Amino acid sequence: MNPKILTQAQAINNQTADFLAELASIASLSGKEENVIARLKKEMEAIGFDEIIIDGIGNIIGRIGNGPTKIAFDAHIDTVDVGNHDLWKFAPHDGHVKDGKVWGRGVADQKGGMASMLAAARVIRELDLAKNCTVYFVGSVMEEDCDGLCWNYIVNEDKIKPDFVVITEPTGCRIYRGQRGRMEIEISVAGLSAHGSAPERGDNAVYKIAPLIKEIELLNERLAYDEFLGKGTVVLSQIKSVSPSLCAVPDYCSIYLDRRLTWGETKESALAEIRAIIEKLKIDAKVELPVYREKAFTGKIYPMEKYYPTWKLEENHPLVQAGVASYRTLFEKEPVVDKWTFSTNGVTIRGVHGIPCIGFGPGFEEQAHAPNEWTPVEHLWQAAAFYVELVENLGRG
Numbered sequence: 128m129n130p131k132i133l134t135q136a137q138a139i140n141n142q143t144a145d146f147l148a149e150l151a152s153i154a155s156l157s158g159k160e161e162n163v164i165a166r167l168k169k170e171m172e173a174i175g176f177d178e179i180i181i182d183g184i185g186n187i188i189g190r191i192g193n194g195p196t197k198i199a200f201d202a203h204i205d206t207v208d209v210g211n212h213d214l215w216k217f218a219p220h221d222g223h224v225k226d227g228k229v230w231g232r233g234v235a236d237q238k239g240g241m242a243s244m245l246a247a248a249r250v251i252r253e254l255d256l257a258k259n260c261t262v263y264f265v266g267s268v269m270e271e272d273c274d275g276l277c278w279n280y281i282v283n284e285d286k287i288k289p290d291f292v293v294i295t296e297p298t299g300c301r302i303y304r305g306q307r308g309r310m311e312i313e314i315s316v317a318g319l320s321a322h323g324s325a326p327e328r329g330d331n332a333v334y335k336i337a338p339l340i341k342e343i344e345l346l347n348e349r350l351a352y353d354e355f356l357g358k359g360t361v362v363l364s365q366i367k368s369v370s371p372s373l374c375a376v377p378d379y380c381s382i383y384l385d386r387r388l389t390w391g392e393t394k395e396s397a398l399a400e401i402r403a404i405i406e407k408l409k410i411d412a413k414v415e416l417p418v419y420r421e422k423a424f425t426g427k428i429y430p431m432e433k434y435y436p437t438w439k440l441e442e443n444h445p446l447v448q449a450g451v452a453s454y455r456t457l458f459e460k461e462p463v464v465d466k467w468t469f470s471t472n473g474v475t476i477r478g479v480h481g482i483p484c485i486g487f488g489p490g491f492e493e494q495a496h497a498p499n500e501w502t503p504v505e506h507l508w509q510a511a512a513f514y515v516e517l518v519e520n521l522g523r524g
Contacts, residue, residue, distance in 0.1 A: 129519065133457065135250045136512040143507045144224045146170070147242035150204070151222030151231030157205040157272035160185055161424045167204070167241070167266045174249050176264075184280050184423040187266040188287065191248060192257030196521055199263040199289040200514060201472055202241035202488075203270030203277065203296075206233035207496050214498035228501040235490030239502040239510075240295025241266055243489050246507065247514035256515060259522040263289060267472060273419040274309075275475030276431045282480050284429075291446050291521060292484035293514065296471045297495060297502070300509050301463040302450045303486030305439025307356050308388035308478060309470050310397060313415045314339065314405075315381035320371055329376030333368050335410060336380045340366075342404045343384065353390035355439060356466060360387040361397075394434045435470055436478030446483045453516040458509075468492060487513055 155163040164187050171179045176189040209219040209232055217223075222231035229239070244264050251257050267277035281287050294303075316336045321329030343363060350359035365383035370376060386397050398414060405412045417433045440447050442464065454462040467486060476484045489506030 129254060129256070131254055132250060132515045132519070133512050135253065136246060136508040136515065139246055139249060140504065140508040143242050143246040143511065144229050144504045146245070147229045147234055147239055147502070147507065148222035148224055148231060150238040150242060151229070151234050152220050154220055155205050155233070156208060157269045158421055158424055160205050160268045163204050164266060164268075167245075170245055171248075171264070174245065175252055176248070182280065182285050183425060183427050184277065184429055185268045185425045186277050186281060188281070188285070189248070189264045191251055191262045191264070192260045194257065194259040194261055194522065196259055197261045197263070197289040197291075198518055198521055199265055199287075199292045200244045200247070201265045201267055201278070201292055201294050201476070202237055202244055203268070203472060204238055204241055204266045205268055205271050206236065206238070207271050210498060216499050224504065227504050229504060230499070230501045232500055234502040235297045235500050236495035237296050237488060237490070239297065239489040239507065243507050243510035244295055244514060246511035247518075250511065250515045251518060256519050256522070260518055262518055263287065269421070269423060270472055272421060273431055273433070274435050274470045275472050275479065276419065276429060278472050278475045279431060279479065280429055282475075288480065289482060292476050292482055293517065294471050294473055294476070294484055294486040295488040295510065296467065296486055297488045297490035297492050298465075298467070298486050299491045300487065300489065300506050300513070301465050302447065302454065303465055303467050304442070304444070304447050305356060306437070306467040306469070306471060306473060307359070308392070308437030308474055309435045310386045310388065310394050311417050311433040312384040312386055312398070312401060313381055313417055314384070314401065314412050315379065315415075316410060316412045318376065318378045318380070320378040321376045323374040323376065326376050329378070332377045332380035336382060336412070338408050339404060339410055339412065340382065342408065346400060346404065351389050351392055356389045356437065359389040359392050361385070388437045390437055390439065392437065435474035438473050438477035439466070440477070440483060440485065444483060446485055449520050450485050450487065450517060453513060453520045457512055457516050469495060
């Protein structure tokens with residue numbers, strides 16, 4: 128290990144924490160990330176990146192080096208909204224450093240990863256460690272609304288396909304090597320409206336779909352299980368009905384399912400399970416896999432099915448082993464190797480495009496989407512040092 132990696136990552140950590148607080152002070156909901164992208168561009172220019180591009184949907188991609196081994200670090204820089212303001216003890220976009228933590232919406236999920244990435248870029252540049260590598264630092268957009276859409280665009284349209292990717296979503300500075308996939312499913316039935324005083328004249332769409340709701344609850348108990356990723360799940364997350372008035376029989380009802388997919392489960396198998404239940408119940412129902420069609424801040428619409436494949440790397444995969452070796456070298460102890468509970472851009476990076484990826488990020492998964500969000504200041508330099516050491520490790524071949 129180059130001993131300067133740790134010392135330099137630590138030396139700029141106050142600067143890194145302040146930068147993260149600044150990022151958290153810039154609101155950046157999905158599709159509205161332009162202001163934080165502009166701030167990142169300014170920072171990349173100050174560091175001295177070899178190339179900086181903002182692509183058609185707004186991803187910012189900074190490059191250092193032009194070597195044969197291509198490594199990318201990814202942080203989505205959009206956030207969820209703040210929710211109930213009454214649950215916050217401070218203004219959600221008042222990013223600040225206090226008590227050894229950085230506070231504010233997005234500091235864990237996942238602007239902390241972005242701040243650590245750019246700290247790593249600064250060290251890589253200063254120590255000239257990218258001689259054998261092309262290193263991309265990606266601030267990706269729209270992940271909260273549609274995981275992986277950003278990387279479909281990067282691979283398919285920008286024509287950038289790295290050899291390895293590190294996802295900097297929060298892992299508590301542990302190494303993650305997989306996650307369950309997910310998909311969204313919408314089921315709808317049609318009925319016949321009638322006056323509420325004479326319901327027998329109509330065909331109540333809510334009553335028609337009700338038996339299906341119970342069967343879906345039962346389905347959750349018998350879904351597949353994987354020793355590493357855990358069990359598949361399904362939950363009814365929304366129900367809607369339509370009727371001419373509150374004094375009428377509803378003539379339409381739909382339910383929305385959040386389906387988490389463990390290893391071996393696919394969109395085809397999940398849809399087949401739902402259709403089998405509908406056939407058993409003899410319900411005339413429509414089953415759809417929704418398509419995301421929202422507009423990026425650039426004005427571009429880049430559609431994607433709301434199916435996000437399951438992925439994992441085996442423990443003996445070279446990228447996992449390189450991550451473990453880098454951690455041992457830096458911190459002189461064994462890392463925890465685990466998985467995410469939630470979903471990440473890995474669904475397309477690995478799940479669709481087959482690019483090996485691991486996760487390592489500052490902050491804790493439990494802070495994602497939570498009020499009073501925070502990330503430990505010490506995680507920032509630890510993650511930055513890990514990224515630098517991994518680049519040096521992979522660059523040696």
